[in-house]
Amino acid sequence: MDEKLKAIYQCIVEGDNNGVQEHVRAALESGMDAGTILNEGLIAGMAEVGRLFEEGEYFVPEMLISARAMKSAMAILKPHLTSEQVGFAGRVAIGTVKGDLHDIGKNLVGLMLEGAGFQVIDLGSDVAPEKFVEAAKNNDVDIVAMSALLTTTMVNMKSTIAALEEAGVREKVKVMIGGAPVTEAYARQIGADGYAPDASRAVALAKSLLS
């Protein structure tokens, strides 16, 4: 792995907030592509944090510290990921489902959608079905996008789709879902319109849902 990427990866694994900011700035100044920094440095580092948690070497505080470092780094990368000059592509209401506080992946998907010309309404995390419904009703939304990182909260994607149906807005919007435990098969099973495994494919999916 490239030395600069290795340093960024290591800072995420160690939760080194100042270090990651320095290394990301240096990598950008050296001309490194923002997408490479994101995928091969930051996201790869976060995957390792997940692995260490699974192995029992890391606990929640370590995950939190790494998440903070990831967020600072994403703030620096943001202007570089969204600098494309593009026209209006549609309006998306995005949130992490009820009971789930993981928002890094959701933020990344939102960021990439913005970069591709979508107007993004960020509902935050721990979003109840009624809040998704309200957003879909009141904002002329084209797509409702839901994220879930826990097997125990994925089911709230299904409840949200049911709530959209009950409120009579399901036909008005497309529903796309994602997050580590989510699959294409699950999307089909709960009646979502699409699933994507990462942020760049989320953009392609959003475009295809509206074309």
Ligand code: B12
């Ligand atoms: C950071 C982290 C945390 C942080 C979150 C901080 C934050 N602000 O987000 C904190 C410390 C709070 C946390 C808490 C918990 N966590 Co946690 N966490 C993680 C970790 C290490 C990284 C997640 C992450 O940010 N990944 C990086 C991003 C970029 O990836 P991503 O989220 O997958 O998103 C990408 C795709 O999935 C996709 N995507 C995401 N959303 C969407 C939406 C749409 C519409 C689309 C199309 C695509 C899409 O695109 C994104 C970009 O490419 C994961 C490990 C892992 N491998 O995922 C565990 C993990 C998710 N956590 C786990 C657990 C168990 C917990 C806790 C229950 C721990 C505890 N005992 O308290 C709590 C639950 C709290 C809650 N109620 O939500 C487990 C879940 C196990 C399971 N099967 O359910 C994991 C998998 C760790 C593990 N290996 O065991 N966690």
